[in-house]
Amino acid sequence: MRDAIQNLPGSKIREVANAALGRSDVLAFWFGESDEATPDFIRQAAIESLQRGETFYSHNLGLPELRLAIAGYASGLHGAIADQRIAVTSSGVTALMLAMQMLVTAGDEVVAVVPVWPNLTAQPLILGARVTRVSLRPQAGLWTLDLEELLAAVTPDTRVLLLNSPNNPTGWTLTREQQAVLLAHCRRTGTWIVADEVYERIYFGPSACAPSACAPSFLDLASDEDRLIVAASFSKSFLMTGWRLGWLVVPEAHQDTLGKLLEFNSSCAPVFVQRAGLAALARAEEVVPQINAHFRDCRDRLLAGLMVTPKVSVASPPGGLYAFFRVEGEDDSLALAKRLVARHGLGLAPGVAFGPEGEGWLRWCFASRDLTRLDQGLLRLAAGIGL
Numbered sequence: 001m002r003d004a005i006q007n008l009p010g011s012k013i014r015e016v017a018n019a020a021l022g023r024s025d026v027l028a029f030w031f032g033e034s035d036e037a038t039p040d041f042i043r044q045a046a047i048e049s050l051q052r053g054e055t056f057y058s059h060n061l062g063l064p065e066l067r068l069a070i071a072g073y074a075s076g077l078h079g080a081i082a083d084q085r086i087a088v089t090s091s092g093v094t095a096l097m098l099a100m101q102m103l104v105t106a107g108d109e110v111v112a113v114v115p116v117w118p119n120l121t122a123q124p125l126i127l128g129a130r131v132t133r134v135s136l137r138p139q140a141g142l143w144t145l146d147l148e149e150l151l152a153a154v155t156p157d158t159r160v161l162l163l164n165s166p167n168n169p170t171g172w173t174l175t176r177e178q179q180a181v182l183l184a185h186c187r188r189t190g191t192w193i194v195a196d197e198v199y200e201r202i203y204f205g206p207s208a209c210a211p212s213a214c215a216p217s218f219l220d221l222a223s224d225e226d227r228l229i230v231a232a233s234f235s236k237s238f239l240m241t242g243w244r245l246g247w248l249v250v251p252e253a254h255q256d257t258l259g260k261l262l263e264f265n266s267s268c269a270p271v272f273v274q275r276a277g278l279a280a281l282a283r284a285e286e287v288v289p290q291i292n293a294h295f296r297d298c299r300d301r302l303l304a305g306l307m308v309t310p311k312v313s314v315a316s317p318p319g320g321l322y323a324f325f326r327v328e329g330e331d332d333s334l335a336l337a338k339r340l341v342a343r344h345g346l347g348l349a350p351g352v353a354f355g356p357e358g359e360g361w362l363r364w365c366f367a368s369r370d371l372t373r374l375d376q377g378l379l380r381l382a383a384g385i386g387l
């Protein structure tokens with residue numbers, strides 16, 4: 001086995017979750033998903049597809065009509081994007097892995113803004129690349145970027161700049177101005193930007209694009225010729241985590257090659273899942289704002305509770321699905337997360353799962369069908385930290 005694979009870190013979120021296997025009394029907020037099922041009309045589209053017997057392979061790049069629908073959806077948010085730039089993928093994580101496979105060779109340098117969802121930094125390591133981590137810094141619970149530090153880290157030797165905004169776990173979100181500076185810098189250094197924008201519609205800041213909340217995107221600024229790959233997903237804003245459906249926006253010149261690469265990964269996404277994606281996009285501007293509004297209620301409910309909890313330091317995140325907070329006197333996040341689940345039935349993710357920069361912090365996914373689950377969780381947290 002290659003060392004890069006042998007040495008992959010195990011998921012510390014799974015480590016906490018596995019300790020609670022078989023327990024039905026745990027309130028689980030450790031994974032990045034709601035406990036609410038996918039809207040029924042989306043499920044129906046998949047059922048109808050299966051009933052029609054759509055059980056065959058499709059085009060490597062996805063059904064042409066789905067690529068068109070994605071291009072239409074993305075154009076509505078970010079200005080004209082041709083379907084010749086779209087590839088359908090079996091999930092956002094696969095989209096990101098494909099992006100890395102397209103760009104990164106063993107020995108290359110990838111610069112990543114951290115803390116971040118660990119899959120993002122593991123993918124270049126799997127390919128033998130080196131990852132340089134530039135850390136966000138917490139100020140009164142709010143994580144911010146030192147832009148100068150990031151610019152200094154990205155040099156002509158940097159193959160890829162990897163950015164996840166809105167960010168998992170901190171909620172940090174790039175501003176349009178920061179994106180413009182980074183894009184101009186990467187044009188000068190010849191660096192590719194890989195932007196993980198799977199949370200773009202789960203944004204609570206000033207609306208950056210019509211018709212509803214959407215975080216600033218590199219697609220708003222870049223041209224088709226730019227070295228930019230954007231990964232997106234149906235998982236979060238359509239409540240479709242289990243379906244495994246996402247997409248990539250690439251420069252048009254690279255779409256055919258990406259089709260070849262897809263052949264050797266998943267070959268194609270399942271057709272009935274793509275039909276579900278088509279149904280979702282057809283009603284996106286009705287469904288996504290509703291889901292976003294509910295997530296905002298969840299965020300506000302949880303944050304209001306956390307902010308009045310003694311010993312807790314936290315700030316309201318502008319985007320994403322998570323409250324990232326720390327508890328005074330608790331520096332070992334894995335031990336704390338294990339204790340909370342074992343003794344109090346509260347399932348949170350340890351901050352160290354997102355890199356050493358997250359040590360001492362906890363991540364709480366606030367996406368919850370029923371807001372009172374969050375209240376119950378807050379009570380358990382208070383008990384767990386000795387209040």
Ligand SMILES: Cc1ncc(COP(=O)(O)O)c(C=O)c1O
Nearest residue numbers: 032091092093117168198233235
């Ligand atoms: C930052 C980030 N990127 C990408 C993904 C991938 O989502 P999926 O593979 O479900 O599309 C996730 C999922 O949690 C995430 O948090």
